[in-house]
Amino acid sequence: MNITLDADKCCAAGQCVLIAPEVFDQRDEDGIVVLLDAAPPADQHDAVREAAAICPAAVIKVDE
Amino acid sequence: MTPSPASPATAAAPALPVQPPQGCPFDPPAEFARLRTEAPLSKISLPDGTEAWLATRYADIRAILGDTRFSSDTTRPGYPLSGMTGGATTEHRGFIRMDPPEHTRLRRMVTREFMVKRVEAMRPEIQRLTDELCDAMEKRAGQDVDLIEALALPVPSLVISLLLGVPYDDHELFQRLTGTLLSRTVTDAERESARAELRAYLHQLVSAKEAAPGDDILGRLIAEQQVPGEITHDDVVAFAALLLIAGHETTANMIGLSALTLMRDRETADRLRAEPALIRGAVEELLRFHSIIRNGPRRAATEDIEIGGQLIRAGEGVVVAVPSANRDPEVFADPDALDVCRPNAQHHVAFGYGIHQCLGQALARVELQVVIGTLLRRFPEMRPAVPVDEIPFRSDMAIYGCHTLPVTW
Ligand code: SF4
Numbered sequence: 001m002n003i004t005l006d007a008d009k010c011c012a013a014g015q016c017v018l019i020a021p022e023v024f025d026q027r028d029e030d031g032i033v034v035l036l037d038a039a040p041p042a043d044q045h046d047a048v049r050e051a052a053a054i055c056p057a058a059v060i061k062v063d064e
Numbered sequence: 065m066t067p068s069p070a071s072p073a074t075a076a077a078p079a080l081p082v083q084p085p086q087g088c089p090f091d092p093p094a095e096f097a098r099l100r101t102e103a104p105l106s107k108i109s110l111p112d113g114t115e116a117w118l119a120t121r122y123a124d125i126r127a128i129l130g131d132t133r134f135s136s137d138t139t140r141p142g143y144p145l146s147g148m149t150g151g152a153t154t155e156h157r158g159f160i161r162m163d164p165p166e167h168t169r170l171r172r173m174v175t176r177e178f179m180v181k182r183v184e185a186m187r188p189e190i191q192r193l194t195d196e197l198c199d200a201m202e203k204r205a206g207q208d209v210d211l212i213e214a215l216a217l218p219v220p221s222l223v224i225s226l227l228l229g230v231p232y233d234d235h236e237l238f239q240r241l242t243g244t245l246l247s248r249t250v251t252d253a254e255r256e257s258a259r260a261e262l263r264a265y266l267h268q269l270v271s272a273k274e275a276a277p278g279d280d281i282l283g284r285l286i287a288e289q290q291v292p293g294e295i296t297h298d299d300v301v302a303f304a305a306l307l308l309i310a311g312h313e314t315t316a317n318m319i320g321l322s323a324l325t326l327m328r329d330r331e332t333a334d335r336l337r338a339e340p341a342l343i344r345g346a347v348e349e350l351l352r353f354h355s356i357i358r359n360g361p362r363r364a365a366t367e368d369i370e371i372g373g374q375l376i377r378a379g380e381g382v383v384v385a386v387p388s389a390n391r392d393p394e395v396f397a398d399p400d401a402l403d404v405c406r407p408n409a410q411h412h413v414a415f416g417y418g419i420h421q422c423l424g425q426a427l428a429r430v431e432l433q434v435v436i437g438t439l440l441r442r443f444p445e446m447r448p449a450v451p452v453d454e455i456p457f458r459s460d461m462a463i464y465g466c467h468t469l470p471v472t473w
Contacts, residue, residue: 009419011171011423012171012172012175012178012179013178014178014425017181018180018426019410026181028176028179030172030176031175031176032175050410053411054410054411056129056130056416056421057421
């Protein structure tokens, strides 16, 4: 799995951080998403897919 | 209004379905189920006689809210303002009623204030406030207590006042003014005067903070944005009004409806008491189930756009039915059932969708988790003090809920 972000579009409501806190975080200055792990281990994949599906601004792209 | 090719204006379109006077008070208007299958995008007429599209299907609603060609700018021609309440339309209208790039610029000035980590850090404080309010309630055992007044409104009110740096002594004034602003039944004159009164208060508050900015959202906006000239005094006032109103009644009504639901569903309540870890998921399901935003969000098309096979023309307005999307059986199995273990409950659009999705959602989640968990733990015997058909539901308001909720235990 490889994750890329289009962080310019992020609206910082933080759903990804709630769903996959080991993969996503928010920047302290403005709450914009930060990628902690672009190729997370398999046990994170479901959470990452869920975060991508829920992200309101279509920021998270997942290549499997 | 220009007739659409797919639905010629032969007869006047029906009005926006609102909460039915009978039937389960927790269910959205039954009309939505018919519209989702027969006419997922249909024309409705608004109180001023103009028409707008009503979207009822989950997929269409996500497509509309996720597409910035549907404008949130309330000053645009075709924007379906009529029948929508709460807030100014032109001057200092707040970033929720703007499009990018202005929306992005202003929203980002406050996004960090509502970050998951920051909100989580407030959990102990929110728990402390909730415990204090519950202590006060406990002293009134044996009497009927209005849960809205005793707990549901004070929690979000105290929290947002704290965040903004508003003296809590003024909270009654706020609750009265926001209630008037969001009402669907008050006259325009009453709403205008409430708006003016709130604005006058906030002007005063912001001026006081300009002299001595404190460690709160308004203080930081003044020091970091207003002083360097990014925004004006009036912009800070608009931020204050927006955050205050958005944070108040939404959470309060979700607390009231959630408490009532769990008082009536003892099996679910017992289960959540036995397994508090389920409360997080239960809050998502309660948000989906209740969908308290009853007649919006709304948008104006800036181009001709096809949604679900229907052409929406530039300059036409769209009303999105959140309660309908959240009960769409294409997405949520057995959608009218409350299932606190529903695997995809968090796909709900109760906080909206797209770039305008609720900024305060992490805060709302923590408030709901804390208050519901605490109520279940501390008041296992709580029940409504009146029959459910005597509870005054807010069928007349933009945000659904109960006006009062008398309880006993
Ligand atoms: S869910 Fe999407 S929009 Fe929200 S913080 Fe994460 S990346 Fe940004």
